[in-house]
Amino acid sequence: xxxxxxxxxxxxxxxxxxxxxxxxxxxxxxxxxxxxxxxxxxxxxxxxxxxxxxxxxxxxxxxxxxxxxxxxxxxxxxxxxxxxxxxxxxxxxxxxxxxxxxxxxxxxxxxxxxxxxxxxxxxxxxxxxxxxxxxxxxxxxxxxxxxxxxxxxxxxxxxxxxxxxxxxxxxxxxxxxxxx
Numbered sequence: 237x238x239x240x241x242x243x244x245x246x247x248x249x250x251x252x253x254x255x256x257x258x259x260x261x262x263x264x265x266x267x268x269x270x271x272x273x274x275x276x277x278x279x280x281x282x283x284x285x286x287x288x289x290x291x292x293x294x295x296x297x298x299x300x301x302x303x304x305x306x307x308x309x310x311x312x313x314x315x316x317x318x319x320x321x322x323x324x325x326x327x328x329x330x331x332x333x334x335x336x337x338x339x340x341x342x343x344x345x346x347x348x349x350x351x352x353x354x355x356x357x358x359x360x361x362x363x364x365x366x367x368x369x370x371x372x373x374x375x376x377x378x379x380x381x382x383x384x385x386x387x388x389x390x391x392x393x394x395x396x397x398x399x400x401x402x403x404x405x406x407x408x409x410x411x412x413x414x415x416x
Contacts, residue, residue: 249278278353279357279360282353282354282357283357285334285336285354286336286354286357286358288334289330289331289334289336290327290330292319292327293327293330293331294358295316296312296316296319296324296327296328296331297331297336297337297358298358298359298361298362299312299315299316299370300312300337300347300349300358301349301354301355301356301358301359302359302362302367302370302371302374303315303374304355304392304395305348305349305352305355306340306346306347306348307346307347307348308345308346308347309321309324309325309328309345309346309347310345310381311374311377311378311381312324312328314377314380314381315370315373315374315377328347331347332347335350336349336350336354337349337350338350367399368399368400368402368403369400369403371396371397371399371400371403372396372400372403372404374396374400375393375396375397375400375404375408378392378393378396379393386415387415390412390413390415390416391412391416393408393412393415393416394409394412394413394415394416397409397411397412397413
């Protein structure tokens with residue numbers, strides 16, 4: 237699932253698991269899930285693609301990555317500092333041209349990373365403190381954006397509250413978990 241069937245990613249992940257002894261019968265018998273880290277070779281390939289983008293594009297896509305696999309222009313508008321909406325669209329078009337993100341069909345202003353590993357690579361570049369702070373900011377922006385319909389986004393808000401719990405405490409996590 238994490239490699240989405242991409243042969244390069246799949247090969248590198250299997251190679252890493254084999255090298256780490258994770259594919260032995262004993263290691264696989266007790267395993268409930270396969271949440272794996274991105275192999276260094278795959279990260280390097282993705283990193284090279286991302287390095288071709290401007291710093292501003294990478295910063296914006298990193299914020300998008302923390303929001304989730306899918307994100308919206310209106311969400312980014314509130315989270316990206318010092319950028320007009322027109323400039324933000326230019327930055328997103330750079331990501332579209334590089335095929336790092338794609339527009340969601342029939343959904344104006346909605347984007348998705350072309351592969352989950354691109355999203356994970358961008359997130360891996362953030363320090364824990366910065367990532368936690370960004371999750372906390374996302375909660376505030378989502379609460380403002382969704383207002384009275386915040387309950388329809390409770391699952392997403394519970395996820396961000398769980399990621400930001402070290403900074404904001406357990407109250408929001410409890411609130412949105414109950415709603416979800």
